Amino acid sequence: MNRASLARYGALVAFFGLGVSTTHAAEPVQILDPSHINTGDTAWMLTSTALVLMMTGPGLALFYGGLVRRKNVLATMMHCFILMALVSVLWAIVGYSLAFDVGNPFIGGFRFAFLRNVGAAPAEYAPTIPHTTWMAFQMMFAVITPALICGAYAERMKFSAMLAFSTLWLLVVYCPLAHMVWGKGGLFNSSMGGAIPAIDFAGGTVVHISSGVSALVCALVLGRRRGYRTHPMPPHSVVLSVIGAAMLWVGWFGFNAGSALHANALASAALINTHFAAAAGALGWTFIEWIKGGKPTVLGAISGAVAGLVVITPASGFTLPIWAMVMGFTGGVICFFAATTLKHAAGYDDSLDAFGVHGVGGTLGAILTGVFAVAAVNLPVGFGNTTRLGLIEGNTTTVLHQLIATGAAWAMAAVGSVVILMIVKPIFGLRVDEEDEYAGLDLSQHGESGYNIEDAFSATYAGGGATLLSGNERDSAALVGSTHG
Amino acid sequence: MNRASLARYGALVAFFGLGVSTTHAAEPVQILDPSHINTGDTAWMLTSTALVLMMTGPGLALFYGGLVRRKNVLATMMHCFILMALVSVLWAIVGYSLAFDVGNPFIGGFRFAFLRNVGAAPAEYAPTIPHTTWMAFQMMFAVITPALICGAYAERMKFSAMLAFSTLWLLVVYCPLAHMVWGKGGLFNSSMGGAIPAIDFAGGTVVHISSGVSALVCALVLGRRRGYRTHPMPPHSVVLSVIGAAMLWVGWFGFNAGSALHANALASAALINTHFAAAAGALGWTFIEWIKGGKPTVLGAISGAVAGLVVITPASGFTLPIWAMVMGFTGGVICFFAATTLKHAAGYDDSLDAFGVHGVGGTLGAILTGVFAVAAVNLPVGFGNTTRLGLIEGNTTTVLHQLIATGAAWAMAAVGSVVILMIVKPIFGLRVDEEDEYAGLDLSQHGESGYNIEDAFSATYAGGGATLLSGNERDSAALVGSTHG
Amino acid sequence: MNRASLARYGALVAFFGLGVSTTHAAEPVQILDPSHINTGDTAWMLTSTALVLMMTGPGLALFYGGLVRRKNVLATMMHCFILMALVSVLWAIVGYSLAFDVGNPFIGGFRFAFLRNVGAAPAEYAPTIPHTTWMAFQMMFAVITPALICGAYAERMKFSAMLAFSTLWLLVVYCPLAHMVWGKGGLFNSSMGGAIPAIDFAGGTVVHISSGVSALVCALVLGRRRGYRTHPMPPHSVVLSVIGAAMLWVGWFGFNAGSALHANALASAALINTHFAAAAGALGWTFIEWIKGGKPTVLGAISGAVAGLVVITPASGFTLPIWAMVMGFTGGVICFFAATTLKHAAGYDDSLDAFGVHGVGGTLGAILTGVFAVAAVNLPVGFGNTTRLGLIEGNTTTVLHQLIATGAAWAMAAVGSVVILMIVKPIFGLRVDEEDEYAGLDLSQHGESGYNIEDAFSATYAGGGATLLSGNERDSAALVGSTHG
Amino acid sequence: MQMIEAVIKPHKIDAVKQALAKIGILGVTAVECKGFGRQMGHTERYRGAKMDVGFVPKVLMKVCVKSEEAQKATSAIVEAARTGEVGDGKIFIYPIAQVIRIRTGETNEQAL
Amino acid sequence: MQMIEAVIKPHKIDAVKQALAKIGILGVTAVECKGFGRQMGHTERYRGAKMDVGFVPKVLMKVCVKSEEAQKATSAIVEAARTGEVGDGKIFIYPIAQVIRIRTGETNEQAL
Amino acid sequence: MQMIEAVIKPHKIDAVKQALAKIGILGVTAVECKGFGRQMGHTERYRGAKMDVGFVPKVLMKVCVKSEEAQKATSAIVEAARTGEVGDGKIFIYPIAQVIRIRTGETNEQAL
Numbered sequence A, B, C: 001m002n003r004a005s006l007a008r009y010g011a012l013v014a015f016f017g018l019g020v021s022t023t024h025a026a027e028p029v030q031i032l033d034p035s036h037i038n039t040g041d042t043a044w045m046l047t048s049t050a051l052v053l054m055m056t057g058p059g060l061a062l063f064y065g066g067l068v069r070r071k072n073v074l075a076t077m078m079h080c081f082i083l084m085a086l087v088s089v090l091w092a093i094v095g096y097s098l099a100f101d102v103g104n105p106f107i108g109g110f111r112f113a114f115l116r117n118v119g120a121a122p123a124e125y126a127p128t129i130p131h132t133t134w135m136a137f138q139m140m141f142a143v144i145t146p147a148l149i150c151g152a153y154a155e156r157m158k159f160s161a162m163l164a165f166s167t168l169w170l171l172v173v174y175c176p177l178a179h180m181v182w183g184k185g186g187l188f189n190s191s192m193g194g195a196i197p198a199i200d201f202a203g204g205t206v207v208h209i210s211s212g213v214s215a216l217v218c219a220l221v222l223g224r225r226r227g228y229r230t231h232p233m234p235p236h237s238v239v240l241s242v243i244g245a246a247m248l249w250v251g252w253f254g255f256n257a258g259s260a261l262h263a264n265a266l267a268s269a270a271l272i273n274t275h276f277a278a279a280a281g282a283l284g285w286t287f288i289e290w291i292k293g294g295k296p297t298v299l300g301a302i303s304g305a306v307a308g309l310v311v312i313t314p315a316s317g318f319t320l321p322i323w324a325m326v327m328g329f330t331g332g333v334i335c336f337f338a339a340t341t342l343k344h345a346a347g348y349d350d351s352l353d354a355f356g357v358h359g360v361g362g363t364l365g366a367i368l369t370g371v372f373a374v375a376a377v378n379l380p381v382g383f384g385n386t387t388r389l390g391l392i393e394g395n396t397t398t399v400l401h402q403l404i405a406t407g408a409a410w411a412m413a414a415v416g417s418v419v420i421l422m423i424v425k426p427i428f429g430l431r432v433d434e435e436d437e438y439a440g441l442d443l444s445q446h447g448e449s450g451y452n453i454e455d456a457f458s459a460t461y462a463g464g465g466a467t468l469l470s471g472n473e474r475d476s477a478a479l480v481g482s483t484h485g
Numbered sequence D, E, F: 001m002q003m004i005e006a007v008i009k010p011h012k013i014d015a016v017k018q019a020l021a022k023i024g025i026l027g028v029t030a031v032e033c034k035g036f037g038r039q040m041g042h043t044e045r046y047r048g049a050k051m052d053v054g055f056v057p058k059v060l061m062k063v064c065v066k067s068e069e070a071q072k073a074t075s076a077i078v079e080a081a082r083t084g085e086v087g088d089g090k091i092f093i094y095p096i097a098q099v100i101r102i103r104t105g106e107t108n109e110q111a112l
């Protein structure tokens, strides 16, 4: 790394710190000839799009839903589900454009707003598939990222506040970050003219650091759940979480291998790296828990698999299976400590360990990607003509860039989330009130119960205590009294 | 629309009304050269086939299973599961042939019975994939359609009657309707010589109107569940329904985008329309419920997503994302009223709102497809050389044709279902008797319980009240007494 | 079959019996030019890989998890989940090489150990997809096979013993068997130089016989669960099992149609055969149960579908839909008797009928494959130039070879499992002790409960009986007393 | 005061509650339970293994009343819970030494 | 008449029921409950958070008998429910003022 | 001896248990139940169908004590379980004829 490049970083970092927008005028995103569309690539990308959607719903909805207490299961699943709806609409209106139109190094423009110019013809991001496919694939990433955050504010945030927070967060944190890392001309874009080329194959910084760090901020700003550390809050159904984790694992093949944008050997490499990292992560967490705590837990195994998946995400298309296993195993072990020792020592209440797994795992992954990237696997244009990409190949620049990108993602997520919460709080209020928290969000926010299975003959039994008032009969709002008896 | 065409419609409608079969001799379905098979298209269609199967099981099985009372959960899931088996076999024997062989405008012939002539070589329906793939893809549609109806007769229909009804319904309602809309030479076929070309990309009339209207008929003919409107019948597990709805959403990508029959830009367009309509539908229902009833429910959000999916189905490959959102949102709002106000006002017991969502949503979708179809997206051969397809483009014929097709689907589904139920009733009886309904269908029809989780130590505990009598020990049928205590 | 070939079999069988390794030097596995990679085939195989992973988790985890008692649900799901991790790592280290490198007819060599030489360039096994994709696809088979066995030892095996058993079993039973049937130069390989060409399209011998027979051995060696046949042990949630079975059905499309290794008409044929066999299996079991036992059960329908899937597996790419239905139906009926009459008569406790379904169904399938194979569908090179493949076409050799291969698989699985259990027992002990079995494996092996839903207000309620001791507070191991009260 | 414990069929709980309300008794505590008696259970069958479930779901309702109201309350329950079929259940009446309302500390008849 | 309330280990319910049947007592009402006493609970651990569950699952069996049968019934229960380990449970005997069979209206000993 | 039956709010169970422990009472049996009284239930809504759930979750705690300890125990429970809001619950005190410890056969005060 020579002096000139050092100077360049300095300038850009200052730039970034000041929030001054660059005046660099990049070429607009090229729209290519539809004849380049390849059916195999398109088939794989449509499938991957479906797989990534499946990660949020039902995958994450189950994973998170099982971890909360019974009285909050629906509200937690609702977070995931409503974001599938809300984020998609926002993405169509302006999100995609802000992320992937050319603008400045920090944010895109409005050329693709309302999906104008997003049609059958491929964009240069993905030359062999329809532009709409690329847009849809990216949309699913935008959907899952804010959904990951809800692990931190679960069991206490108001539904209205959650909607407002997610809306602003998508536009203010996610879209700029996605633009910086993946957008043409984005600051860290490693193949389309980024000033500080960093590598993030499938979203280590964009998805995991951003959501994980924002989760930490949410946990700190909202404060602990009532009864945290004095009352136990066991997962109401680890069974649901196991199902969810397995679906996340499967769906992650779309997430990572789909990020190759082709049905080719790179996709295949990303798939096996993803799989081996998940496997090693599960073994890592189980192993460390077994030797530390006495028992290998099922929740540990699934948490470790997710940690391994998080860690490998940025590296999945840049490294070899053996390193993927090392990264996954490390991720399982480190995230174990983050979700247990670190959280308990620091005292914040990250309900479902969104920071412990995604924040810590994402950060670890971003840095280790700089260590274990292998030029022979995949060398982005931005790194020029070299045979060395990761630290293990003797390239120190990549790690440095990874650290800068990581720092930028931390800063944006942290600052952005604090500001958004400050805006949302006076308008909607962030937390439900005490009674509603005791009664559970299912009842207080949504007027529903997750399960009505008290009795094998629940309907007749419930009949004893309930009266049906449907249609336009009296509105018995008065009857809705205290429910946290 | 000129006078000639008016006369033509009149004639055909009369024709149809009289049930007189046309003598029009169409060319047989062409079998093409296997060398046209494209691996990418085939990959996507195999995947889509799997996705559509996943919609019925586990998707719909979960969605419906969660909505019933605990004592009927297995019976409801069984409806979906056994139809996966039963319909598939019927499809192989004669169903596929009746739907897709050339016959008259109302029903196909027997050339493909027992899957003769259904092999590796593509049929002209889908020239780039094996004929077997096309047949299998269509089979999954035939599976899910009768399964949708079970939402109306859930919690009270006899298992034997349900099997008989579904068998006849498939042959008498579904196959003719599929033939009329999609079969070569079918009355409404818009690309292969239909006299009244109507458009239905993925099954608005064939799947949703047919099942929804039949559901209404079933609800009316079977009558209400005992205790309806005097005892509350809350869903026993909205959690299961959320999982199911998310799987339906994902699976619908196969349903709609698969209906493009290629891994191309049209498939991609159908996929994003599908997704945006689901998103807008979820927001629509949640929104109207929030402002009308006080709380945005989770069941509302998932119902809205399904409503949006239903509405967009016929239009998914014919319109633009912006209209897809409009259609989805409208669907969410209208189906909300159908499932709440309309149902309660009319007083029928459509247990799981199969009519409210699929009947109403399907009808709405079929009509709106005529409004929002865009020639530039997809112009079926049957519409000739025009630049205007939907009403918004100034074409009134399409809407008219949609209305005719919708009316025909309503008529066939309604009349067909009534007749079938009249046939089944004297032979099997339609409803379980009172005791069995109180005890629940799980016990009375299948001799099982959905959950045996009363106690963390259920086995030992149950031991107190149960004795194992396996193998050839005494058959204690005598012990099987009243269970609805 | 002439005398020479008879002699050859005799020699080879002797050979095998003695365990003497052949000195036959086969050509190494060819690595082909990457330019042969086809995107459509790759897309389908990546998708299939995901589908087969989904079979183990969440599919099998749900299917088995629902069948055990509530106190063992997590432990049972954990068996599946941890094998997804453990087997994958073993596969990378040496498993893949032992199965698919050329070695002798009984086991492969080490050329692919640590995934050396497993890269982007296709191997001759699958010339149009990356070598890594083929390796990954095969890995998912290696994952699910030992997971199937856990149906036999569920609810009583120690977690440590289960890990040790599975590790050894993979290396000592699975890898050699996979090599013999599918590895280049393997004894039974029908397209790459096997001495006794047998056919097994997707794993009838390799997956189902091997796991099913090993399951029987485990059931016999471990002995019955405490209380078996005196206390009832109803499935704690058939609901979970239905979800799992449906996911298995869908995933099996990847398993069988993926085994075509191309997105072509053969894949499509395998897919429809798979589907029809599952459908017929479900009908078969339900039917026989209805006429024998009085009620068509839901557990019966899903068990029958799985039985049908098992039976068709080896034949899926070799037969016609009509025979697939016959095979599936037969499988449903025979496995019904195996899981009920046979098991109860013999008295062994195969908890979840891993032998009854996979062992019996796999054996039936392997033999029937020799009966119903059709040369026109798929003729492996090893059968030379003939127009007759199965017994129905008049070829007796194929059935004979199938019987030999079946016998070999039985022998290897049985002997291998016994030996492994004998090794594991003194080191780890096979069964948990009595108290732990009563308390359930979830608590005793993993320190967790599957459900914490006793009360709608579980957290506050549980607060009454639980105290949170997190972080570095006192380690109250002393408090962990008897739990089987 | 007396405690009336009625073991009834689950679907009768609504009727019983309303019958009590009609005679001015508004406090009830209900517990799910399983009963074993003359009424038969049912059989379930999983993969051919028959399981006779002898215990039948019941609800145990506890109603504390002034001694002089016990007779009236009992009659109301009997009438509301009766179907005439085996398994209608039983009523057990216990003497009660003292009743306290936790919120106010009131005792005995004031506490009801 | 007396009401025998026995708090027992859940897996003993079958044995107790049979022991009662042997001496001619066929009516039982059982409730799931949680007990706290000398017997220890267990520890669960979720992501490192240890949770000590002090309450132990028990079953509460209620058997109403004629006063003269109480002794016999109690002995039968004790014998069937005993394992000798801590946590075997307790038996509480209450006086009962009246018993009614809902189906027939029969009272007291006729109602059992 | 007397049996104290306290119907309390579920989240008070811990406090009550500790209050009893403080005065040396360590044995408790708890049952989940549903209460109906002055405290209102809540409304749920599924696809527009409103359902008023009148029963409120409660816990029934049973504590058997020597007669002379009943007053002290009752006070401890009242104090620990009181929130001052409607629905705090009630305490019912029953006379007990006999107590037996199943494990040892000890009776009455020895059995507690």
Ligand SMILES: Nc1ncnc2c1ncn2[C@@H]1O[C@H](COP(=O)(O)OP(=O)(O)O)[C@@H](O)[C@H]1O
Pocket: D007, D034, D035, D036, D037, D038, D039, D056, D058, D085, D086, D087, D088, D089, D090, E026, E027, E028, E029, E030, E062, E063, E064, E065, E101, E102, E103, E112
């Ligand atoms: N001696 C008893 N002690 C406690 N509970 C009893 C007794 N006898 C019956 N019961 C309860 O009453 C219920 C109904 O009794 P059962 O004999 O089935 O019918 P019936 O009330 O018509 O005589 C039983 O399920 C059981 O819960």
Ligand SMILES: Nc1ncnc2c1ncn2[C@@H]1O[C@H](COP(=O)(O)OP(=O)(O)O)[C@@H](O)[C@H]1O
Pocket: E007, E034, E035, E036, E037, E038, E039, E056, E058, E085, E086, E087, E088, E089, E090, F026, F027, F028, F029, F030, F062, F063, F064, F065, F101, F102, F103, F112
């Ligand atoms: N004073 C009491 N009041 C009510 N229930 C009690 C009392 N003491 C014990 N129990 C119940 O008896 C069960 C067994 O008591 P425990 O002290 O664990 O063992 P043991 O019966 O061997 O003395 C407890 O779990 C609890 O349910």
Ligand SMILES: Nc1ncnc2c1ncn2[C@@H]1O[C@H](COP(=O)(O)OP(=O)(O)O)[C@@H](O)[C@H]1O
Pocket: D026, D027, D028, D029, D030, D062, D063, D064, D065, D101, D102, D103, D112, F007, F034, F035, F036, F037, F038, F039, F056, F058, F085, F086, F087, F088, F089, F090
């Ligand atoms: N007469 C009664 N018999 C039995 N249980 C009662 C009676 N009255 C009240 N309860 C129980 O006490 C609980 C609290 O009573 P409630 O009237 O709601 O409030 P409060 O205790 O403040 O008067 C009820 O939910 C019910 O479980």
